[in-house]
Amino acid sequence: MDGKHIVIVGAGPAGLAASSVLPRLGYRVTMIDRSNTLGGHLSKWYQLFPDRAAATVLLEQLTDEVPDSVSTMLGREVTGGSVSSGAVELTLDHGEHLSANGLIMATGFDLFDARRKEEYGYGIYDNVFTQAEIEEMFRQGQIETRHHRKPRSIAFLHCVGSRDLKAGVAYCSKVCCVTGVKQAIELRELLPDAAIYNFYMDLRMFGRGFEELYQQAQERYNIRFVRGRISEAAESSDGSVIIKAEDTLTSRPLKLTVDMLVLLTGMQPAAGSLELAAKLGLVLGDDSFLKPYGLTQQTFKTSYPHVVLAGSCTGPTTLTEAILSGRSAAMALHESLFKLTN
Amino acid sequence: MKSFGFQKIVDRQIDLDKADLSLVQALARELTGWQRCIGCGSCSATCTAAGMGSFNPRKVQMLVRMGQWDQVAQEAVHCQLCGKCRLVCPRDVDTRQLMLEFKKLQTISRP
Amino acid sequence: MIAEGKRHIWKDYQKEIADNNYYYARSCVRQNFFPASEQTFLRVMKHELGKEVFDDPLHTTCTGIAYHADVVNLPTIMTVVARQFALMTRQGLSNFVPSCITSFGIYTEILETWEHFPETLEQTRDFLYKATKREFKIPDNLAHSSDVIFKFKEQIAARAMFKLVNHISGKPLRGVEHIGCHYAKMFPHKGVGGAEYPYVLAGMIEAWGGEVIDYPERRHCCGFGFRQYVVQANRGYSLAHSQKKFESMEPYSPDFIVTNCPGCPFFLDRWQYVISETEGKTYGPDGHGIPVLTFEELTGLVLGYDPWELGLQAHQVAVEPLLDKMGITYDLSRKFVGRDGNKLGTPDKPTHLKVYGYGR
Ligand SMILES: Cc1cc2nc3c(=O)[nH]c(=O)nc-3n(C[C@H](O)[C@H](O)[C@H](O)COP(=O)(O)OP(=O)(O)OC[C@H]3O[C@@H](n4cnc5c(N)ncnc54)[C@H](O)[C@@H]3O)c2cc1C
Numbered sequence: 152m153d154g155k156h157i158v159i160v161g162a163g164p165a166g167l168a169a170s171s172v173l174p175r176l177g178y179r180v181t182m183i184d185r186s187n188t189l190g191g192h193l194s195k196w197y198q199l200f201p202d203r204a205a206a207t208v209l210l211e212q213l214t215d216e217v218p219d220s221v222s223t224m225l226g227r228e229v230t231g232g233s234v235s236s237g238a239v240e241l242t243l244d245h246g247e248h249l250s251a252n253g254l255i256m257a258t259g260f261d262l263f264d265a266r267r268k269e270e271y272g273y274g275i276y277d278n279v280f281t282q283a284e285i286e287e288m289f290r291q292g293q294i295e296t297r298h299h300r301k302p303r304s305i306a307f308l309h310c311v312g313s314r315d316l317k318a319g320v321a322y323c324s325k326v327c328c329v330t331g332v333k334q335a336i337e338l339r340e341l342l343p344d345a346a347i348y349n350f351y352m353d354l355r356m357f358g359r360g361f362e363e364l365y366q367q368a369q370e371r372y373n374i375r376f377v378r379g380r381i382s383e384a385a386e387s388s389d390g391s392v393i394i395k396a397e398d399t400l401t402s403r404p405l406k407l408t409v410d411m412l413v414l415l416t417g418m419q420p421a422a423g424s425l426e427l428a429a430k431l432g433l434v435l436g437d438d439s440f441l442k443p444y445g446l447t448q449q450t451f452k453t454s455y456p457h458v459v460l461a462g463s464c465t466g467p468t469t470l471t472e473a474i475l476s477g478r479s480a481a482m483a484l485h486e487s488l489f490k491l492t493n
Numbered sequence: 494m495k496s497f498g499f500q501k502i503v504d505r506q507i508d509l510d511k512a513d514l515s516l517v518q519a520l521a522r523e524l525t526g527w528q529r530c531i532g533c534g535s536c537s538a539t540c541t542a543a544g545m546g547s548f549n550p551r552k553v554q555m556l557v558r559m560g561q562w563d564q565v566a567q568e569a570v571h572c573q574l575c576g577k578c579r580l581v582c583p584r585d586v587d588t589r590q591l592m593l594e595f596k597k598l599q600t601i602s603r604p
Numbered sequence: 605m606i607a608e609g610k611r612h613i614w615k616d617y618q619k620e621i622a623d624n625n626y627y628y629a630r631s632c633v634r635q636n637f638f639p640a641s642e643q644t645f646l647r648v649m650k651h652e653l654g655k656e657v658f659d660d661p662l663h664t665t666c667t668g669i670a671y672h673a674d675v676v677n678l679p680t681i682m683t684v685v686a687r688q689f690a691l692m693t694r695q696g697l698s699n700f701v702p703s704c705i706t707s708f709g710i711y712t713e714i715l716e717t718w719e720h721f722p723e724t725l726e727q728t729r730d731f732l733y734k735a736t737k738r739e740f741k742i743p744d745n746l747a748h749s750s751d752v753i754f755k756f757k758e759q760i761a762a763r764a765m766f767k768l769v770n771h772i773s774g775k776p777l778r779g780v781e782h783i784g785c786h787y788a789k790m791f792p793h794k795g796v797g798g799a800e801y802p803y804v805l806a807g808m809i810e811a812w813g814g815e816v817i818d819y820p821e822r823r824h825c826c827g828f829g830f831r832q833y834v835v836q837a838n839r840g841y842s843l844a845h846s847q848k849k850f851e852s853m854e855p856y857s858p859d860f861i862v863t864n865c866p867g868c869p870f871f872l873d874r875w876q877y878v879i880s881e882t883e884g885k886t887y888g889p890d891g892h893g894i895p896v897l898t899f900e901e902l903t904g905l906v907l908g909y910d911p912w913e914l915g916l917q918a919h920q921v922a923v924e925p926l927l928d929k930m931g932i933t934y935d936l937s938r939k940f941v942g943r944d945g946n947k948l949g950t951p952d953k954p955t956h957l958k959v960y961g962y963g964r
């Protein structure tokens with residue numbers, strides 16, 4: 152729209168999707184990301200659920216769709232700013248200023264800091280990992296314990312830093328159940344003889360193809376599902392991890408020694424987003440994610456007509472949702488800027 | 494009594510139609526938070542007293558909800574009040590307090 | 605094990621510990637089990653560190669054991685606790701230091717209850733006044749006696765006569781620490797280092813040259829479990845808990861176990877004897893057990909106090925192997941001679957467990 156300037160904060164899947172839409176509608180677009188690469192979390196994953204599509208392929212598709220006219224500023228963080236009627240002023244980390252007519256917040260999420268669940272010993276015991284580290288191992292094509300051995304047994308623990316009032320997190324992070332099942336299957340392919348367990352409270356297989364993946368994990372991949380949350384972990388003298396849980400289905404406490412414990416950590420609002428939201432006058436929900444106007448309708452809108460929200464900065468999302476919301480938020484912004492000027 | 498060489502089997506079905514839920518209501522007046530339990534088993538996994546016998550703090554809570562107080566009475570006495578359950582509960586249920594309350598309620602409400 | 609990870613957590617659990625003028629509340633049972641531990645605490649505080657500690661003959665049990673065994677109810681124990689505070693107040697003191705972990709747990713919980721339910725505090729004031737005409741102030745600082753030793757561990761290290769180091773090989777001695785269920789499980793922020801990686805005893809071991817063993821059943825209960833022990837028929841549970849710990853720590857070959865609570869060392873010590881008698885199993889090298897010490901006894905050894913003055917002859921598991929490793933000399937002929945010079949008598953000789961100074 153005749154050269155109006157829109158800034159997108161965050162070049163993850165949601166930001167990328169939004170940036171592919173707006174230039175074609177005539178906007179001048181600047182996309183800023185504090186990391187040095189495009190793609191946000193997507194750039195860290197290996198294969199995607201539910202169909203195990205390569206993350207690199209999706210990332211390439213998303214970046215290919217971004218027109219050359221979009222100016223991308225990588226390695227730069229938006230640290231503050233203000234919103235007034237019809238205008239947005241942003242401050243970057245080196246003190247630089249940017250003015251825009253519209254803003255898309257696509258700041259995404261951070262993974263829960265697993266060290267906070269002290270009872271699992273992440274950062275203390277050698278062989279306690281997060282699922283993000285497992286993705287990295289898949290990318291490197293090498294699964295091994297901290298002592299460079301091939302693991303003979305692995306346990307996943309669901310809901311670490313999600314659904315946990317002690318950690319101050321009431322919500323479900325939505326993608327970790329299916330990620331745990333997906334990773335268990337991938338591990339099985341690399342480690343045909345290993346014992347692989349998933350310890351869960353509920354398995355939330357809500358998306359298309361998710362429940363089927365779970366069923367395959369049981370039938371074809373011999374993944375053992377235990378309905379009980381791990382209450383504590385300890386390290387044994389050989390560096391393996393001893394876990395305790397209750398098998399709630401037989402009502403018996405259970406002890407198990409595994410070579411690797413993988414924590415399926417939850418999603419949290421991106422670091423600094425609380426402060427940034429406060430400076431911009433954006434509202435947060437009880438869960439500290441940015442709060443849109445509605446939870447069913449108008450899920451991109453804020454109280455400002457020229458500021459919209461996209462992707463997982465509003466709460467846990469799948470890629471599908473992040474991409475869809477990026478595009479929709481761009482359209483919503485276009486509609487309201489159009490209304491404002493006509 | 495005549496013996497036929499077998500005994501009638503006891504029906505173990507929980508009959509929710511007949512279960513005594515009055516104590517559950519009394520409990521709700523005394524304490525909050527226990528309704529949040531999602532039966533994850535963290536408390537029973539970590540409990541000091543569980544594992545050596547039949548005691549299982551998660552199950553005790555479930556029995557309460559089902560109005561099975563007779564079993565609750567036999568079980569709750571095994572709690573050692575150490576508080577480990579409270580440390581690990583993701584739903585912030587004070588199971589230790591519940592075990593204390595169960596016994597109090599039973600002595601107060603039941604002659 | 606990544607040591608840095610633990611330090612990261614310890615930073616979050618720093619607790620305030622008063623640095624002088626304490627009111628000391630002894631344990632009801634401890635002087636029977638480990639006769640010199642509390643006296644050693646007073647000796648260290650007064651004579652080594654030059655602190656003021658008031659040791660009050662008027663205070664009573666906190667009734668914690670009776671409370672946990674369902675004999676005493678909450679309003680009663682609150683009133684008893686209020687009376688202890690009244691005795692402290694009467695001395696013009698405000699730093700309360702209990703010797704017992706169960707008491708410490710009880711005091712912490714009651715203070716917490718009073719804070720959240722002021723009406724129970726008022727009721728307790730009322731009960732106490734009606735019963736005894738006493739009034740009390742809430743302590744400014746509540747710290748377990750091990751917290752206080754922890755606070756001064758570096759000063760103690762500076763005065764140490766012996767280190768937790770094998771005096772021949774120069775290698776650190778390896779210790780298991782056991783803090784006791786009621787120290788931090790209910791209120792992690794009231795314990796040094798929190799509940800998952802408690803640092804109170806670990807910090808002493810490190811400061812005095814030893815190495816801390818982190819073994820899988822570290823968090824497990826010693827086996828006291830009040831209801832499990834108090835009823836004789838239930839003692840099998842208690843034994844099973846302790847054994848779970850011994851089996852788990854055995855592969856690490858600990859040189860000693862140090863404990864926080866009056867109950868734990870009793871069970872960890874005595875059950876080693878019971879297991880040796882019933883199963884022929886011992887957990888140290890060639891028929892020895894793993895010596896179990898209270899933290900005061902350990903402090904006393906480090907400061908060079910005479911082992912028999914520390915009451916180490918009252919232990920069922922022989923502590924001599926530890927003394928030998930530390931390079932502490934001792935006179936076995938004086939082991940069973942009381943402080944008044946009279947013979948104390950000697951215990952029966954165990955079937956399997958190695959002992960010194962008798963029955964050889
Ligand atoms: C382990 C794991 C596996 C997953 N696997 C899948 C999968 O297989 N399939 C699927 O559908 N979904 C998957 N997801 C979900 C998926 O990762 C998210 O839905 C998606 O990344 C959300 O995209 P986003 O753009 O909203 O946020 P992000 O990917 O988090 O991107 C946000 C970007 O904003 C930047 N940013 C934040 N704040 C600022 C600031 N102040 N200034 C500048 N830049 C900033 C960040 O650097 C980041 O690059 C997975 C999630 C996890 C945790």
Ligand code: SF4
Pocket residue numbers: 309310311313314322323324325326327328329353354355415417
């Ligand atoms: S998606 Fe599954 S693992 Fe993740 S928080 Fe929800 S229930 Fe827990």
Ligand code: SF4
Pocket residue numbers: 529530531532533534535536537550551554578581582583584585586588
């Ligand atoms: S830990 Fe909490 S939520 Fe889990 S079963 Fe026990 S009381 Fe219920």
Ligand code: SF4
Pocket residue numbers: 536539540541542543550571572573574575576577578579588589592
């Ligand atoms: S307080 Fe009772 S129920 Fe809770 S862990 Fe301790 S013994 Fe088990």
